[in-house]
Amino acid sequence: MPGPNRSSLRNGLLRALEQDEYTLLQPYLEPVQMTKGEVVIGSNEPFDYAYFPQSGLASILSKPSKSPQVEVGLCGRDGMVSPALVLGADRTPHETQVQVEGTWLRIEAEALRQSVRQRPSLRDILMRYIQTFLLMLSQTALSNGTGKVEERLARWLLLAHDRLDGDDLPLTHEFLSLMLGVHRPGVTNAIHVLEGARMIRAKRSVITVLDRGRLKEAAGNAYGMAEAEYERLIGPFRDQHSTAEPQGFSA
Numbered sequence: 001m002p003g004p005n006r007s008s009l010r011n012g013l014l015r016a017l018e019q020d021e022y023t024l025l026q027p028y029l030e031p032v033q034m035t036k037g038e039v040v041i042g043s044n045e046p047f048d049y050a051y052f053p054q055s056g057l058a059s060i061l062s063k064p065s066k067s068p069q070v071e072v073g074l075c076g077r078d079g080m081v082s083p084a085l086v087l088g089a090d091r092t093p094h095e096t097q098v099q100v101e102g103t104w105l106r107i108e109a110e111a112l113r114q115s116v117r118q119r120p121s122l123r124d125i126l127m128r129y130i131q132t133f134l135l136m137l138s139q140t141a142l143s144n145g146t147g148k149v150e151e152r153l154a155r156w157l158l159l160a161h162d163r164l165d166g167d168d169l170p171l172t173h174e175f176l177s178l179m180l181g182v183h184r185p186g187v188t189n190a191i192h193v194l195e196g197a198r199m200i201r202a203k204r205s206v207i208t209v210l211d212r213g214r215l216k217e218a219a220g221n222a223y224g225m226a227e228a229e230y231e232r233l234i235g236p237f238r239d240q241h242s243t244a245e246p247q248g249f250s251a
Contacts, residue, residue: 003029003105011052011077011105013129016235021122028111034058034098041082041096047089049106051081056102057163059179061095069095070181073137076102076163078230078237079129085109086116086126100160100170128233135226143222144181150190152180154218157200157209162227162238167209194218 003026009015014022034040034056041047043063053076060073060082072094075081081104084092090109116123136159143152156179160169173191177184191207194200199215201208209215216223230237 002027003031010054011079012230012235012237013079013125014052014105016125017122021119021125024115024119024122025107025112028107028115029105030107032104032106034102034104036098036101038098039095040098041092041094043093043095044091046091047082047085047109049108050085050112052079052105052107053077053081054103054105055165056098056104057100057160058096059099061097062093063095069178071179072140073133074099074159074163075133078163079133080126083126083130083133085112086123086130099175100164125234129230132226132230132233135229139222139226143219146222148190149180149182149186150193151218151220151222152182153187153190154194154199154215155220155223156180157194157207158212158215158219158223161209161212161215169207169209170205171207172205 006015006017006019006022006026009022014025017025029052031054032051034053040051040058055077057074057076058081059071060075061069062072063069075096080086081096082092116126139155143155153176156176157169157171160171161167173184173187176191177187180187191200191202194215195202197214197218199209199211199218201210227237
């Protein structure tokens with residue numbers, strides 16, 4: 001069964017393709033349901049497929065042999081897993097794991113390679129995505145190297161909010177601790193800071209974005225550059241699925 005019609009795509013990268021480029025890929029695209037915790041690409045395992053998320057969220061994890069794993073990047077309906085395939089690699093030392101379940105479109109790795117060789121313009125737009133992905137990685141390094149925990153948390157919540165529907169993010173303290181590479185008490189304190197400033201509301205396993213604008217201010221320079229580059233090179237970055245406007249709290 002071929003992939004969905006171009007008009008029903010939710011993946012921003014696929015939506016940005018010209019009709020003839022998408023028509024080339026469409027027969028090879030297969031919808032798959034991804035579950036939380038599923039390892040999509042294992043560390044140093046050959047690529048069998050490339051994936052284009054339609055919904056949900058995945059983390060790219062670095063797993064040093066003597067250190068805890070830490071997130072170095074993430075992907076949702078903005079892009080693809082794994083962009084290393086487009087660069088000619090057949091595997092990567094990083095692991096990609098599903099953090100929020102969703103529906104993805106997958107294509108056999110060799111079918112994508114052949115399509116890219118057949119249509120250079122397809123390779124061009126995938127390479128433009130890689131440029132934005134590398135910028136996101138550099139922003140992560142900046143955030144981890146210079147930002148306070150609450151700044152890093154604000155940025156990560158924005159990244160998740162960009163890629164998920166609505167303002168309710170299904171994220172636990174334990175998961176955020178892993179993503180930020182800090183101990184759980186540090187994440188809990190950072191959540192209290194953002195919640196006290198009425199940017200978010202935290203309940204068990206769910207964080208609700210209340211004021212996206214103030215979250216962006218809290219994240220500082222570590223958020224926005226990669227997103228702007230995505231819009232310049234590919235197209236609209238974030239579905240207008242929510243506004244997350246301030247909700248009228250009294251002082």
